[in-house]
Amino acid sequence: MxxxxxxxxxxxxxxxxxxxxxxxxxxxxxxxxxxxxxxxxxxxxxxxxxxxxxxxxxxxxxxxxxxxxxxxxxxxxxxxxxxxxxxxxxxxxxxxxxxxxxxxxxxxxxxxxxxxxxxxxxxxxxxxxxxxxxxxLLMNYKKVVIIGAGQTGEKIRDYINRTPHLGYKIEGFFDDRPSSAQNLDILGSIDQCFPRAKAMGVSEIFYTLPTPDKERVDALIHEADKNMIRFRLVPEINLFLEKNVFIDFNGPAPILSHRQEPLEDRANRFVKRVFDLVVSSLVIIFILSWLIPVMALIIKLESKGPVFFRQLRSGRYNKPFYCFKFRSMHLNDESDKKQASKGDARVTRVGAFIRKTNIDELPQFLNVLLGDMSVIGPRPHMLKHTEDYSAVIDEYMVRHYLTPGISGWAQVNGFRGETKDMQSMQKRIMADIWYLENWSLLLDLKIVFLTIWLTIRGDRDAY
Structure with missing residues (x-):
């Protein structure tokens, strides 16, 4: 361009x-x-x-x-x-x-x-x-042709047509093979490419044939240099990966990645951390400062045991950390293995209310302040569940690239609470990975507001 x-x-x-x-x-x-x-x-x-x-x-x-x-x-x-x-x-x-x-x-x-x-x-x-x-008025449009009327050539053509700001205008295709596509403008064979391209004033050529012949490519590059036409080699990445790839460079070497992660950028991580610190500080000062003594009294009056429930959960890069909650269950030996279910006998009367209204999660803002959690991110799972699900769901561990959150994209899309079957957990993982690939500060704010709205409206999966 x-x-x-x-x-x-x-x-x-x-x-x-x-x-x-x-x-x-x-x-x-x-x-x-x-x-x-x-x-x-x-x-x-x-x-x-x-x-x-x-x-x-x-x-x-x-x-x-x-x-x-x-x-x-x-x-x-x-x-x-x-x-x-x-x-x-x-x-x-x-x-x-x-x-x-x-x-x-x-x-x-x-x-x-x-x-x-x-x-x-x-x-x-x-x-x-x-x-x-x-x-x-701002651009110098370049005429380009594509060698190879196959699937990759079509994708390049379609992408350039959808993004006119790139400054390219497709003149047509050159290919020795007859194309099955009816909407491709085949200008001639590959041997005819340079005489016709030079006559049309073409500036660049995209080579998109699969498994390129090195000798032929070298000859085409040499011919392009002679005619002052830039030569672009487009590898057919989709032969190796079934989804979009992203290209970065480490010096002269191209690095291909099958996933884009906005939070790999330090500036984005800084913004997210500042957001976490501001929100967690406000919640701790204006809510937890008076709520903790009140909840301590209520929880202690109803059942024996500590006010806070501490449980080891899987954090970023699968590093375990202690996640804080208001205790909502009677003391039991299954808390590190078994999820809460509807009508769970372990849940106290106060616990049922604070779980329904998400009050039990508020101490996790202390985890956010300490840096173990974020306001928004994938929900941290018990160590046992991480071990079990990672063995049967291929992309399960990808969610651990992120700092776990109090709420997340999966939760506001209905994938919260007890996971009764493998399909439910897979949908949650897909939602977490989508969040990983599409993070933005505006998305975090959207999830915060949706979480508040679901809490006010009432969530049938909260128990």
Missing amino acids: SYKYTTFFKWISISIDYLFLNLSLSIGLLLTSPSYLDSGIPDQYKLNFLLFNLIWFYCSHLVELYQDVLSREAIPTIKATILALAMYFSGLLALKLTLRQLALTFEFVWLSSFLFGFVLLTVKVAFLFIRKTKRH
């Missing part, structure tokens, strides 16, 4: 964003401290503003916000913007809490961050809309 003004638009984007950042800081300060309208902004605050600019530089650099501003698709652009804003806001809060010499109020931090976030997202959305309608 080739864009005429990539560098120009990158610096235009950077300049506009920093302009709005400093305008938001100035407006936020003047709204919270109107006296500076007459006297002007003191030098001390100007130095603080410089520090905030450096924080934004770091956050935007982590998510590569200004890379490929013309070619990056809309959804990844918005996600990167939201991630950068979340990290920036977290950085400002951390500075305010740790550096007392910053004479800035929380009101200023909230207001300036809101103004900047609102303006930035509005500008990004407007730019993406304009870019979509005017993309043809």
Whole structure:
């Protein structure tokens, strides 16, 4: 793909964003401290503003916000913007809490961050809309042909047609074999490729034939170089893997992966951890601080035993950790082996209520604060269940790439509670893997709200 003004638009984007950042800081300060309208902004605050600019530089650099501003698709652009804003806001809060010499109020931090976030997202959305309608003015479209009218060639053709922002225009196919597909424009044999491609002004050739003949490929590459046509070799990966693959590079070597994991990115992990710390701290301070003494009294009055139930569960990378819950059962010898079932005699009267309303799970916010769990993630299973299910479900252990959560995508989609058959557990695992491959901060927020809604509405699988 080739864009005429990539560098120009990158610096235009950077300049506009920093302009709005400093305008938001100035407006936020003047709204919270109107006296500076007459006297002007003191030098001390100007130095603080410089520090905030450096924080934004770091956050935007982590998510590569200004890379490929013309070619990056809309959804990844918005996600990167939201991630950068979340990290920036977290950085400002951390500075305010740790550096007392910053004479800035929380009101200023909230207001300036809101103004900047609102303006930035509005500008990004407007730019993406304009870019979509005017993309043809920004691009140099390249004519390309495909050698090989097979399945891979069709997929390449369809993908390029679906994504016009790549800047390619398919002229047709060259193949020695007759194609069974009726909708392919076969221009000739492979030997006719370069004379016709040069006459049509083709810039690139995609070679998609399976099991390529090395000598023939070398000859085609040599011919392409002679005619100043770029040659792209497309291996038929689907011969080895039955699902989409993702390509990364380790130096000059391409690395193929059959799964994409957003939380492998450090910036994403940082955002998720900040989210966990903020949510768990709020719950502990405003809910558990008074709920624990109340629940301790109620649980102790009904049955003998500890207030908290501690159980070893499988954590990230299958590392065991003690998961905390309010005790909802009478003391028994089966708690580490047997799941709770409907009408379970082990469950106390108070336990039935707190399990139905998910109150028994609230102490797990202590696990979140300690880093053993996350607010959102796959539910941690008992060690016995991990051992049993991993032996019969092929992808079961994949869920342990993630930190386990208090709630998760599987839970809000109906796969919670007792797993009575293998199919139920497989559906839960598939939901956990989907979450692993599609994580975003917005998805976590969505799951939080769905969890709250299910708790209010009542979940028939909670017992």
